[in-house]
Amino acid sequence: xxxxxERRLGLVHPQASDITPRAVFEQRRALMQRxxxxxxxxxxxxxxxxxxxxxVAATVAxxxxxxxxxxxxxxxxxxxxxxxxxxxxxxxxxxYYEFGTEKADPARRAHTLKTEPWTVSIExxxxxxxxxxxxxxxxxxxxxxxIYRMRCVEGWSMVIxxxxxxxxxxxxxxxxxxxxxxxxxxxxxxxxxxxxxRSRVLDWPYVEGLRLDEAMNPLTMMAFGLYxxxxxxxxxxxxxxxxxxxxxxxxxKSIVRIRFTEKQPATSWNVAAAREYGxxxxxxxxxxxxxxxxxxxxxxxxxxxxxxxRPTLMFNGYEAQVGQLYAGMDxxxxx
Amino acid sequence: MPAWTSPSSxxxxxxxxxxxxxPLAQPLLVLLGLLPLAELIWRIAADALGxxxxxxxxxxxxxxxxRMLCLTLAVTPLREALGLPALARFRxxxxxxxxxxxxxxxxxxxxxxxxxxxxxxxTDILKRPFILVGFLALLLLTPLAAxxxxxxxxxxxxxxxxxxxxxxxxxxxxxxxxxxxxxxxxQDFAEVAVYAAVIALLLGWRLRGMLARRRSA
Numbered sequence: 001x002x003x004x005x006e007r008r009l010g011l012v013h014p015q016a017s018d019i020t021p022r023a024v025f026e027q028r029r030a031l032m033q034r035x036x037x038x039x040x041x042x043x044x045x046x047x048x049x050x051x052x053x054x055x056v057a058a059t060v061a062x063x064x065x066x067x068x069x070x071x072x073x074x075x076x077x078x079x080x081x082x083x084x085x086x087x088x089x090x091x092x093x094x095x096y097y098e099f100g101t102e103k104a105d106p107a108r109r110a111h112t113l114k115t116e117p118w119t120v121s122i123e124x125x126x127x128x129x130x131x132x133x134x135x136x137x138x139x140x141x142x143x144x145x146x147i148y149r150m151r152c153v154e155g156w157s158m159v160i161x162x163x164x165x166x167x168x169x170x171x172x173x174x175x176x177x178x179x180x181x182x183x184x185x186x187x188x189x190x191x192x193x194x195x196x197x198r199s200r201v202l203d204w205p206y207v208e209g210l211r212l213d214e215a216m217n218p219l220t221m222m223a224f225g226l227y228x229x230x231x232x233x234x235x236x237x238x239x240x241x242x243x244x245x246x247x248x249x250x251x252x253k254s255i256v257r258i259r260f261t262e263k264q265p266a267t268s269w270n271v272a273a274a275r276e277y278g279x280x281x282x283x284x285x286x287x288x289x290x291x292x293x294x295x296x297x298x299x300x301x302x303x304x305x306x307x308x309x310r311p312t313l314m315f316n317g318y319e320a321q322v323g324q325l326y327a328g329m330d331x332x333x334x335x
Numbered sequence: 336m337p338a339w340t341s342p343s344s345x346x347x348x349x350x351x352x353x354x355x356x357x358p359l360a361q362p363l364l365v366l367l368g369l370l371p372l373a374e375l376i377w378r379i380a381a382d383a384l385g386x387x388x389x390x391x392x393x394x395x396x397x398x399x400x401x402r403m404l405c406l407t408l409a410v411t412p413l414r415e416a417l418g419l420p421a422l423a424r425f426r427x428x429x430x431x432x433x434x435x436x437x438x439x440x441x442x443x444x445x446x447x448x449x450x451x452x453x454x455x456x457x458t459d460i461l462k463r464p465f466i467l468v469g470f471l472a473l474l475l476l477t478p479l480a481a482x483x484x485x486x487x488x489x490x491x492x493x494x495x496x497x498x499x500x501x502x503x504x505x506x507x508x509x510x511x512x513x514x515x516x517x518x519x520x521x522q523d524f525a526e527v528a529v530y531a532a533v534i535a536l537l538l539g540w541r542l543r544g545m546l547a548r549r550r551s552a
Binding site: 202308 | 388390446
């Protein structure tokens with residue numbers, strides 16, 4: 001077990017402890033165990049402790065992955081003042097259907113993912129198509145830490161300190177042609193590494209897409225790490241997209257191909273259920289999912305069991321930064 | 336009609352498994368039925384419900400409603416297949432557990448998702464077909480739960496009581512539809528398929544019996 005002091009030393013930015021409520025989390029766990037000991041006797045307490053240890057062993061604890069250096073972002077809107085969701089919850093409550101449809105599946109099963117060697121091919125309507133390996137990608141632009149809210153289409157949300165750079169840095173490098181209107185992101189689909197591909201839930205590989213101007217918005221991020229370390233596999237190692245004003249599923253994990261296109265890409269969830277998952281999928285409290293309201297959300301970890309759900313913000317709270325992208329559009333039609 | 340199909344005749348003529356008739360059998364079943372609730376309470380106290388405890392509670396109570404429903408529907412086929420008329424005594428207890436977990440499921444949703452705001456609950460039920468279907472299943476279950484004591488059977492008469500309690504098949508259909516519709520968003524039907532298969536098997540068994548009786552009549 002790495003002490004919190006050692007962990008802090010591994011991080012470059014001194015404010016990391018402000019956004020890492022790990023101490024809070026550990027305190028809570030100690031309280032839990034005391035409660036169990038007092039309320040149900042020593043037998044139950046040791047049972048609970050064993051259970052907790054077993055759970056931790058199967059997942060990535062902070063300090064187990066290589067540190068990833070970064071500087072705090074100075075971009076407007078890039079540092080949400082919300083309390084960050086505890087590391088344990090960010091890394092154990094995941095939708096990554098290539099490893100199973102239950103939230104706990106990715107943390108349990110993603111260890112089979114091979115993240116090295118890794119290349120991303122950049123194709124389509126660009127003057128400089130290229131294949132970049134992970135090393136080149138890591139060095140493409142200075143790494144920034146950004147604390148983004150993440151809103152899942154299922155009605156829950158998190159706050160995650162990501163590390164990466166603006167997608168715009170890569171786009172400028174490959175020089176899109178005048179025909180490029182959209183960017184399509186394809187993620188890895190290797191049945192040998194991903195047991196969830198056996199399911200017919202979606203047509204694999206997982207494909208997502210953005211309009212070029214959305215991809216160029218500085219908030220759109222290629223992320224390589226979280227909480228000061230490289231991405232855990234269940235969170236989309238070695239690199240993933242993060243589009244903080246859109247529902248989480250727009251941000252593809254473990255990306256292998258980026259293609260610039262003239263036509264709007266056919267995206268996985270839109271193909272699977274167009275009425276429920278639009279191409280845009282902007283966080284919008286006024287446009288409900290057909291089977292549930294999007295007006296409120298449950299913040300994972302931060303809000304207690306009996307806490308009321310919190311109101312969902314337009315564009316997930318990033319309206320000032322991205323609202324102009326959708327000026328004049330009927331957002332109930334282009335959902 | 337053989338004597339064992341009458342709900343009031345819970346005493347078999349020739350018990351083959353005296354254990355089922357033990358005076359403690361019924362209380363033991365009640366304790367067993369409460370175990371899932373005890374486990375949930377334990378997990379709330381130990382903060383062991385995962386990252387989204389509210390969602391876990393709502394789903395677990397829904398799962399247990401379906402499981403209790405499957406168990407209840409399994410009583411009659413098991414009773415006849417195994418020749419254990421004494422099992423009939425446990426059907427009503429299990430049926431009441433279906434209602435109990437369904438009420439917990441509704442309460443968890445109303446409390447944790449809707450903040451115990453009655454207006455929000457009503458709006459949500461009317462607006463969302465999959466919730467409406469689940470709510471209808473619970474409504475339909477209410478008269479069944481309310482008539483699950485011997486005096487109610489006497490007052491209604493066995494035939495009418497039995498007819499009323501056939502509504503459980505509609506409840507099973509609605510509950511399955513509710514679950515299917517909930518999962519449809521993610522197109523993840525593996526679990527739905529398991530419950531649907533179990534319920535279809537149990538209902539199919541009855542249908543076969545009905546057809547056989549009609550043919551022999």
